[in-house]
Amino acid sequence: MSKQEIIICQNFKKELTEAVNAHSFDKLFILTDEHTNVQCLPLIKDMDFIKDAIQINVGPEDIHKNLETLAYVWKQLSEKGGTRHSLMINLGGGMITDLGGFAAATFKRGISYINIPTTLLSMVDAAVGGKTGINFNDLKNEIGAFCPADQVLINSEFLKTIDRRNLLSGYAEMLKHGLISNVSHWAELLKFDTYGIDYTKLQQLIGESVAIKEAVVEKDPFEKNIRKALNFGHTAGHAFESFSLHNNLPVLHGYAVAWGMVCELYLSHIRVGFPKDKLRQTIQFIKENYGKLNFTCEDYETLYNFMRHDKKNSSSGIINFTLLADVGDIRINQTATQEEIYELLDFYSETMG
Numbered sequence: 001m002s003k004q005e006i007i008i009c010q011n012f013k014k015e016l017t018e019a020v021n022a023h024s025f026d027k028l029f030i031l032t033d034e035h036t037n038v039q040c041l042p043l044i045k046d047m048d049f050i051k052d053a054i055q056i057n058v059g060p061e062d063i064h065k066n067l068e069t070l071a072y073v074w075k076q077l078s079e080k081g082g083t084r085h086s087l088m089i090n091l092g093g094g095m096i097t098d099l100g101g102f103a104a105a106t107f108k109r110g111i112s113y114i115n116i117p118t119t120l121l122s123m124v125d126a127a128v129g130g131k132t133g134i135n136f137n138d139l140k141n142e143i144g145a146f147c148p149a150d151q152v153l154i155n156s157e158f159l160k161t162i163d164r165r166n167l168l169s170g171y172a173e174m175l176k177h178g179l180i181s182n183v184s185h186w187a188e189l190l191k192f193d194t195y196g197i198d199y200t201k202l203q204q205l206i207g208e209s210v211a212i213k214e215a216v217v218e219k220d221p222f223e224k225n226i227r228k229a230l231n232f233g234h235t236a237g238h239a240f241e242s243f244s245l246h247n248n249l250p251v252l253h254g255y256a257v258a259w260g261m262v263c264e265l266y267l268s269h270i271r272v273g274f275p276k277d278k279l280r281q282t283i284q285f286i287k288e289n290y291g292k293l294n295f296t297c298e299d300y301e302t303l304y305n306f307m308r309h310d311k312k313n314s315s316s317g318i319i320n321f322t323l324l325a326d327v328g329d330i331r332i333n334q335t336a337t338q339e340e341i342y343e344l345l346d347f348y349s350e351t352m353g
């Protein structure tokens with residue numbers, strides 16, 4: 001996989017101009033959703049190269065990260081004169097960088113693209129590392145490809161218009177990066193005041209978070225082994241997210257991951273000895289900031305069936321988890337029986353109240 005350039009912006013317009021000028025292209029497309037069209041596009045609208053760009057605007061959020069929207073983007077690229085030498089800019093959160101990245105990966109078998117993430121989640125996670133795709137058949141990211149953006153420009157100015165829920169959603173992936181990396185980063189994240197946000201501190205934490213992801217992806221871009229660490233919390237998390245999407249009550253990805261981490265930290269504790277005090281502290285933080293997803297034991301089978309679709313599984317039907325023996329002590333390819341999975345859902349229900 002080609003190396004991706006990640007730019008933590010100091011002078012956003014200059015760096016974006018350089019990123020665009022690094023490509024030779026015939027047409028420039030810019031993908032936005034209805035919100036980033038209003039909140040983010042104005043920040044770059046006066047730039048020279050944008051004046052000739054063709055905008056593709058789609059509906060927001062995960063309900064639109066689907067085949068229909070993807071087909072619309074392909075159609076626009078095709079009808080508005082896109083060629084294999086065209087360049088695409090994805091301006092938005094993870095929904096836009098996942099869907100736009102996949103459209104770019106597949107249109108005429110692949111065109112170059114640049115990500116400009118505009119949510120916290122996309123800055124620290126979605127825009128980085130080359131996983132692109134769409135939800136399909138009620139399942140998260142069921143269709144996709146590994147295809148990195150040539151450049152990712154991280155400009156924290158975009159966070160000024162993000163609401164608290166979306167900030168917390170991104171923060172959950174940062175917490176995941178803390179748990180898979182080292183105790184000092186994890187402890188710093190738990191100390192951070194999520195009510196009175198210090199944006200200077202947040203910017204420093206964003207830089208550290210991206211670096212953690214970048215280092216993992218560099219070692220294993222196609223998730224054959226250690227990249228499975230970045231999927232910590234997602235076996236249960238994606239089941240919660242798919243379950244909610246299926247019930248027409250979608251939850252934000254980061255919230256589902258936070259709840260998934262509660263389950264998988266518990267499994268880590270009983271299976272590989274994740275320390276009880278760190279389990280308690282992390283769960284306390286998640287409980288205070290993310291609340292709880294409601295389900296009953298009648299939903300266990302549905303949740304279990306969603307977990308059976310996790311991409312880490314192989315055909316044996318056994319569910320694969322990434323667990324932690326301690327903060328930063330990663331154990332990939334761990335498995336759990338149906339009984340154990342029901343037990344961790346019991347733990348979740350009892351602990352989260």
Ligand SMILES: NC(=O)c1ccc[n+]([C@@H]2O[C@H](COP(=O)([O-])OP(=O)(O)OC[C@H]3O[C@@H](n4cnc5c(N)ncnc54)[C@H](O)[C@@H]3O)[C@@H](O)[C@H]2O)c1
Nearest residue numbers: 035039060061093094095118119121126131158161162253
């Ligand atoms: N590819 C990966 O490695 C990866 C990693 C993590 C998550 N994801 C995916 O990312 C998606 C979630 O991404 P997300 O949390 O960024 O959600 P999102 O893209 O849906 O954005 C959340 C909301 O914020 C709005 N928004 C975006 N930028 C804004 C801004 N600057 N100001 C105001 N509003 C703004 C959007 O329009 C949307 O309404 C999920 O589909 C998830 O599966 C992918």
Ligand SMILES: O=C(O)C(=O)C[C@@H](O)[C@H](O)[C@H](O)COP(=O)(O)O
Nearest residue numbers: 125129131140141227230231234311
């Ligand atoms: O980059 C990765 O690798 C991740 O797993 C990051 C996750 O936060 C992200 O949600 C990813 O899209 C999950 O991928 P999937 O392969 O489980 O669909």
Ligand SMILES: [Zn+2]
Nearest residue numbers: 173234253257
């Ligand atoms: Zn995620």
